[in-house]
Amino acid sequence: MTHVALATCRELPQLDDDDRLIAPALAALGIEATPAIWDDPAVVWHAFDLVVVRNTWDYPGRREAFLAWAAGAGRVVNPAAALAWTTDKRYLGELAAAGLPVVPTRFAAPGEDPETALEGLGELVVKPSVGVGSIGARRFAASERADAVAHAGALQGDGRVAMVQPYLRGVEDGRGETALIFLGGELSHAIHKGPLLGGEPAETFADGLYLLERVASRRPTDAERAVGERVHAWVTERFGALPYARIDVIPGPRTPDGDDAPVVLEVELAEPSLFLGTSAGGPERFAAALAALLG
Ligand SMILES: Nc1ncnc2c1ncn2[C@@H]1O[C@H](COP(=O)(O)OP(=O)(O)O)[C@@H](O)[C@H]1O
Ligand SMILES: [Mg+2]
Incomplete structure (x- = not known):
């Protein structure tokens, strides 16, 4: 039987609610999936056919250890080179140099x-x-x-x-932040995320690992989709086919004629929430993308 590890952190040993949807969808394809804590020395990573990075949200502060783990954990997705690139937002400079629209940084x-x-x-x-x-x-x-x-x-x-x-005001008084979720190379679904630096004290919605996000399913605009597709093509060219990616866009700085075309805030190829449960067939599409890797 094919066996997949879903890498997580100590605070979430059984994954978060959304990523708990992955194992049943894989099981329907005859693939067994088990959560495993990325920095647990007892885990034998090479015993898995595939290691999928999921809720490893405790790596900032020890990114080098995280990347070393990924490089030595057997077959890991997304691949180690993509993990290294995506976990340092200096990539925004590279995307800008490649002519892609990003938040001025x-x-x-x-x-x-x-x-x-x-x-x-x-x-x-x-x-x-x-x-x-x-x-x-x-x-x-x-x-x-x-x-x-x-x-x-x-x-x-x-x-x-x-x-x-x-500070791009369009995150609160415009269209807001849109996360475009790509599964198996295709845009799968999108969500809207409320502004996180909108003025409320962070403590009101912090839980230690991350700020709690107010999220709703949304249909991306053509412009958002186009930016996402361009950036997705760029990262695919660079790292090869990726089973998952999330590209977050927000309205850009407003030009004198009122245009606030979307710009990239983040390219998440490591441990993004994929909001699978917000989209009919989301968990199944992710499972299919992983199964395709396992041939
Ligand atoms: N330049 C910005 N303008 C407006 N809001 C921002 C900006 N940068 C970050 N934010 C807000 O802060 C949140 C977190 O920032 P982000 O760059 O996505 O980092 P993280 O990797 O922590 O998610 C965003 O979802 C957004 O609400
Ligand atoms: Mg973010």
Whole structure:
């Protein structure tokens, strides 16, 4: 029998509610799936035909260990090279250089002056280049420049690269954030995610691992879909066929004529929530994409 590991973290030994839909869908295809904690030394990863990265949300802060685990855990999806690339948002610079529309982003590595990265921006966001679940992401008003510099400095002091972006208001007063979920190379479904830096104190919806997200199924606009398809084609060209990918887009900076075409906020090839349960046939499409790898 084919046996698949669904990699998770200690806090979620049985996976989250949504990823618990994967095993039954695989079982229907004759594939047995078991959750396994990525940093549990007792797990024999090579005993599995495939290791699928899922709820490994505790890796920020020890990304190197996570990537070393992935590189040595047998057949892992998404592949280790894609995991390395996607877990550091400096990839936004590469996508921009390739002519793809992304949130305008500046980076300040430890030792670099964060003031330079803030120049010319009003309301802005400072966040770590390696991070999940909005942890460490903060929004600052134009009048809070000193706090923004201090937050960037604190991230740098932890050895992290700080990212600076304009706060794009379209996440709350426009179309908002759309996550485009690709399964087996095709756009499967999309969801809308409420604004996470919208002004409520983070503690009201934090649970330690990630900020709780308000999510609803949505039909992407043609423009959102087109951006997603372009970026998906780019990452597929780079890393080969990927059984899953999530590309998050938000309305871009508004031009003088009112255009706020979607731009990429994140390309998630490691451990994104796939919101399988929001889409009829979602778990089955993911199972089929995994089964295709197993031939
Ligand atoms: N530049 C931005 N403008 C507006 N909202 C932002 C911006 N950057 C992040 N956010 C908000 O913070 C959330 C988390 O940021 P994101 O870049 O997606 O990092 P993470 O990897 O932690 O999900 C987003 O879902 C969005 O609500
Ligand atoms: Mg995000």
